[in-house]
Amino acid sequence: ASDKVGHSDLVVVEHPFSVQKLSPRKVYFLNTGKLTKSSLLTRGHDSGDVEPAFEQLNAAMSPDGQAFTVWQTIANTIDDQDLTLYLILDEAHRGMGTRQSADKPTIVKRLINGHAGVPPMPVVWGISATVQRFDDAMAAAEVSSKRTSLPKVVVDSVRVQESGLLKDDIVLDIPAEAGRFDTVLLTRATRKIVESTKAWSDYAAEQNGADPVVPLMILQSPNTPDPELLARALDTIYREWPDLRDDPVAHVLGEHTTQQWGRFQVPYISPERVQDARHIRVLVAKDAISTGWDCPRAEVLISFRPARDATHITQLLGRMIRTPLARRIPGNEILNSVACILPFFDRQTATNVVRVLSGTLEGLPDQPGRRVLIDPQSMFANPAISASVWDSLESMPSESLPRRGAKPVKRLMALAHALAADGIRPDAGKHARDELHAVLDGCTARHKEAIGKAVAEVWAVRGESVTGRMGEDVATYGTFAETADDRTIQDVFRAAGRTFTADLAGTYADHLAGPDDPTATDDGLRDAYVQVAALAMVPAVREELDQEADKLAAKWLDEYRVPIKGLVDERQATYNDIRAMSTEPQRLAITRPKNVIVETKMLDADGGEVPVQVRSGHLLASGSGTYPIGSLNEWEIEVLDKEVGRPGAVAWYRNPARSSQDSIGVAYQDGEGTWRSMRPDFVFFTEGSEGVEVSIVDPHSHHLSDAIPKLRGLARYAERYDGEVHRIEAVSKIGDTLRVLDMTSAAVRLAVGQAEDAKAVYTTHGADYH
Numbered sequence: 001a002s003d004k005v006g007h008s009d010l011v012v013v014e015h016p017f018s019v020q021k022l023s024p025r026k027v028y029f030l031n032t033g034k035l036t037k038s039s040l041l042t043r044g045h046d047s048g049d050v051e052p053a054f055e056q057l058n059a060a061m062s063p064d065g066q067a068f069t070v071w072q073t074i075a076n077t078i079d080d081q082d083l084t085l086y087l088i089l090d091e092a093h094r095g096m097g098t099r100q101s102a103d104k105p106t107i108v109k110r111l112i113n114g115h116a117g118v119p120p121m122p123v124v125w126g127i128s129a130t131v132q133r134f135d136d137a138m139a140a141a142e143v144s145s146k147r148t149s150l151p152k153v154v155v156d157s158v159r160v161q162e163s164g165l166l167k168d169d170i171v172l173d174i175p176a177e178a179g180r181f182d183t184v185l186l187t188r189a190t191r192k193i194v195e196s197t198k199a200w201s202d203y204a205a206e207q208n209g210a211d212p213v214v215p216l217m218i219l220q221s222p223n224t225p226d227p228e229l230l231a232r233a234l235d236t237i238y239r240e241w242p243d244l245r246d247d248p249v250a251h252v253l254g255e256h257t258t259q260q261w262g263r264f265q266v267p268y269i270s271p272e273r274v275q276d277a278r279h280i281r282v283l284v285a286k287d288a289i290s291t292g293w294d295c296p297r298a299e300v301l302i303s304f305r306p307a308r309d310a311t312h313i314t315q316l317l318g319r320m321i322r323t324p325l326a327r328r329i330p331g332n333e334i335l336n337s338v339a340c341i342l343p344f345f346d347r348q349t350a351t352n353v354v355r356v357l358s359g360t361l362e363g364l365p366d367q368p369g370r371r372v373l374i375d376p377q378s379m380f381a382n383p384a385i386s387a388s389v390w391d392s393l394e395s396m397p398s399e400s401l402p403r404r405g406a407k408p409v410k411r412l413m414a415l416a417h418a419l420a421a422d423g424i425r426p427d428a429g430k431h432a433r434d435e436l437h438a439v440l441d442g443c444t445a446r447h448k449e450a451i452g453k454a455v456a457e458v459w460a461v462r463g464e465s466v467t468g469r470m471g472e473d474v475a476t477y478g479t480f481a482e483t484a485d486d487r488t489i490q491d492v493f494r495a496a497g498r499t500f501t502a503d504l505a506g507t508y509a510d511h512l513a514g515p516d517d518p519t520a521t522d523d524g525l526r527d528a529y530v531q532v533a534a535l536a537m538v539p540a541v542r543e544e545l546d547q548e549a550d551k552l553a554a555k556w557l558d559e560y561r562v563p564i565k566g567l568v569d570e571r572q573a574t575y576n577d578i579r580a581m582s583t584e585p586q587r588l589a590i591t592r593p594k595n596v597i598v599e600t601k602m603l604d605a606d607g608g609e610v611p612v613q614v615r616s617g618h619l620l621a622s623g624s625g626t627y628p629i630g631s632l633n634e635w636e637i638e639v640l641d642k643e644v645g646r647p648g649a650v651a652w653y654r655n656p657a658r659s660s661q662d663s664i665g666v667a668y669q670d671g672e673g674t675w676r677s678m679r680p681d682f683v684f685f686t687e688g689s690e691g692v693e694v695s696i697v698d699p700h701s702h703h704l705s706d707a708i709p710k711l712r713g714l715a716r717y718a719e720r721y722d723g724e725v726h727r728i729e730a731v732s733k734i735g736d737t738l739r740v741l742d743m744t745s746a747a748v749r750l751a752v753g754q755a756e757d758a759k760a761v762y763t764t765h766g767a768d769y770h
Contacts, residue, residue: 015039018067022077022085032107035070074111075118085122087111092126092134112138120146162401162659162677164328164573167321169337169597170372174350182229182304182343183236189302189341190240193217193281196299199335200324207568213324214278215299220313221286222305225253229304230284231262237282244281250274251284271295296322302341307349313342327573330591330661334378337597350374376597377628382621382651389651389685390592392692393619396683397721398588399667400580402675408549409436409501411581415553418574424563425556432552436504437511439548443541444531451541454534458492486526493529496536500545505532550582565589576661585667585675593662596620598628613637617644619653627654635733636681636699642769643684643697650692653683664696668713670706678710686726695727702732707758711741715752718743731769732762738769 005027013030022028033039068076077085089108114120124147126134131152138149160166173188196215204212219233238244250269251259258267266284274283275295283298298320303313320338329335342350416428425431444451497505512528535541557564557579564575572589579586601609612630614622621627629637644652656663657679665677680698687693700710711730718728728743739762741748748765755761 013070017070017073019073020068020076021080021083022073024083030070032111035107035111071116071118078119078122086125087121087123088125088127089134090127092128092131159401164659165323165326167323167336167338168328168371168658168660169333170317170321171337171339171376171597172350172372172374173339173341174345174347174374175343183232185341185343186233186236186302187240189217189300189339190237192339192341193300194241194243196334196339199332203329203332203335207570210568210570213297214281215324216274216280216295216297217282217300217302218298218320219282219284220301220303220305221253221284223286225259225261225284225286227259227261231264233304234261234264234266234282245279248279248281249284250277250280250282253284253286295319296324296326298338299324300339300341302343304343307342307345313340325570327570328660330569330572331593332595333593333597334595336660347374373597373599375601376599377622379596379598379618379620379622379627381594382617382619382625384617384621384625385619385651388692389619392685392694393653393683394590394592395724396590396664396694397717397724398590398664399585399677399717400576400582400588400665401667401677402583402585403581404583406581406583407501408546408553408582409504411578412436412549412553413501413503414581415556415575415578418571418578419556419560422563422567422571424560428556433504433507435552436545436549437508439545440508440535440541443535443538443544447538447540450538451531451534454537455530457537458489458530458533489526489529489533492533496533499536499542500532505536508532553578561589572661588661588665590664591661593620593656596656599630600628602630615640615644615652617649617651619651629654635738638738639697639699639731639769640682643682643695646684646686648686648688649684650687651685653685655679655681655683666710666713666717668709668716670709676706676709678706678713680714688726693726695729696725697727697729697731699731702734702758702762707732708752708755711752711755711758711761715743715749719746719749732758734759734762739763739766740769741766 009026011026011028013028013034015034074085077083110118112121112124124138126138128134135152138147173185175185193215200213200215204210217237219230221230234249237249247267249264249266251266252269252271252274253259256268258265260266269277269280269283274280275297278297301313301317301320305313317338317340323329323336412432413429416425416432419425419428493505493509494502499505500508509525509528509532512531513525557575564572567575569591572591576588579588600612602612612628614626614628616626618627629640632640640652643649659665659677659679663679664683665679667675668678670676678698680696681700682697684695684697685692686695698710698714700707714728714730718725722744725744730741730743731738733739741752741762743749743752751761751765
């Protein structure tokens with residue numbers, strides 16, 4: 001992901017690999033499985049576990065041409081005082097030896113603690129969704145007293161959800177009655193992968209012929225594969241999927257040889273090759289594929305595991321939730337979901353899988369907003385909804401989450417690059433730099449005195465000398481000043497690049513130095529470096545530059561809103577990221593939703609299935625024009641019925657509760673000042689005298705800890721977009737009465753801003769909800 005590490009600096013350690021030391025400025029990838037005693041990389045290394053029967057036996061076992069084992073290479077690198085070796089442990093909760101005895105440490109522990117002449121790793125970073133085991137192991141490490149433990153860097157789960165890197169929905173299909181239905185459900189799984197293939201192909205065509213995702217079906221076998229079961233399964237898949245090409249099936253079982261299952265010969269493929277081997281459409285696996293597994297195109301899992309193997313299923317599912325394009329597909333829940341078919345599960349056991357997937361699982365980060373659905377149905381655009389309603393939804397304002405430390409100049413240059421790359425404004429980069437150069441020229445004139453002092457500071461290197469005399473406790477202090485040399489000036493110029501961005505600092509220095517002159521000395525460019533460094537040291541200059549960069553970025557985003565809206569989803573996502581590169585919430589566009597996945601049944605007290613209530617008029621609906629409301633509580637349904645029963649009501653929209661481009665987001669600050677995003681529950685559409693009027697109504701319990709921060713966010717949103725939204729109302733139940741706060745009222749917004757208790761503000765400034 002880094003633009004500072006080239007491809008040639010990424011090295012996979014595999015046999016043959018024999019170097020004295022690792023090279024500086026390179027990243028080496030090493031699987032711990034290659035550090036076992038039988039590995040060719042370690043052959044000849046004496047780990048100290050077992051005394052050899054004959055002296056020098058281990059040395060004699062070194063493979064031909066291997067001057068150094070990988071352990072010797074690691075030891076030599078650590079011992080070199082001019083090198084620093086960092087160990088980065090991915091999935092750091094693994095390999096810590098919870099079952100191994102203390103006298104037989106795991107490979108990971110040997111790396112951390114050192115062993116048999118190999119020193120301990122100087123610096124260890126752990127990356128994990130469940131870091132406690134890693135923390136415990138580091139605390140118990142033999143060298144823990146010599147290590148400095150740094151605070152954990154916690155990735156905000158809200159940011160993970162916002163990123164779109166993980167699937168939003170996991171759909172579980174199970175038998176509705178007792179019996180053996182593996183063939184029936186396998187047929188259903190095959191239909192799902194065929195439908196997924198078509199859906200991705202259609203989406204690629206919509207996006208101007210982009211390379212389509214080629215989805216993969218995982219066929220999960222029990223630990224002891226049954227050849228007859230697998231042969232019958234493949235027969236079923238081929239019968240339901242006649243368009244399969246030759247050799248579309250492979251396996252990743254422990255047996256690394258071609259397997260004969262009935263009339264099928266199924267070759268082995270290493271897990272790390274599956275993602276790129278797009279001719280493979282069906283993959284047979286056993287447990288969680290842990291080594292080398294990286295296959296976001298896995299879309300459908302059918303598991304022949306018995307119900308008692310729920311953990312094995314959740315582990316494999318945990319590796320299937322990555323989105324194929326590393327981003328959410330706007331408005332398309334079908335392409336944002338992964339399907340899991342469980343022929344041998346009942347509803348109770350499947351519900352346990354739901355609980356695990358919805359909570360915290362090793363290797364499966366908790367994601368607020370993720371849904372695990374059993375037997376859902378897809379809802380599509382309601383043909384009864386007029387085009388004017390859809391247009392009104394797409395014109396609604398949504399907001400981005402601000403980012404700490406956002407730099408307006410960096411944001412402007414990223415926008416200029418995007419506009420130029422998309423052909424919307426080919427000269428955007430040059431125009432942006434010229435504008436910012438003009439700002440810095442103006443600052444030079446306006447802040448002449450402050451910049452002059454800063455120039456003097458750049459040229460003068462000041463220090464302090466301390467003089468002591470033998471036999472006396474008194475020390476004398478003095479100061480000195482030296483003229484900065486070229487290296488010092490380069491350092492302060494690089495510091496200016498961190499303030500202005502390296503690109504702007506460099507181009508402005510060239511602007512000051514003037515055109516190239518072969519007869520000129522280096523003095524002109526040196527003076528330019530000093531001037532740029534001085535400008536970066538003056539706070540007023542930085543503030544003015546940021547303000548002008550923000551103004552130009554806002555102007556371009558508004559001016560080119562329509563051409564940007566016409567780009568493919570991937571490019572629109574780029575512009576949304578640029579909009580979000582701000583310390584304040586930025587307006588985002590809403591994408592029209594194409595489909596939604598909703599549960600249509602619930603369990604009663606006896607465990608039986610009952611249909612959920614439905615309502616008509618939703619933007620997305622079933623073939624009968626209805627939308628299930630099983631996820632709503634009693635008073636949310638009361639609010640819904642009240643709103644759709646109002647005169648002129650024509651449609652409603654259940655605003656998605658997770659971050660997506662088809663969801664209206666309202667930014668707010670929590671109690672610690674961190675920006676969060678709330679998703680109001682309902683959007684209602686009413687036919688008024690001047691066309692379609694849009695209203696936001698958000699039922700939210702007043703007793704929850706986030707009630708006041710969310711009310712303040714809604715009030716700020718209402719003030720910012722005054723006139724664009726007909727009604728913006730927050731509703732809560734006080735006792736047995738629904739109370740409402742009208743956020744379009746300035747008096748209510750003022751009261752919300754000053755309130756410390758949500759119930760009190762509903763009581764004193766709210767009204768009964770009618």
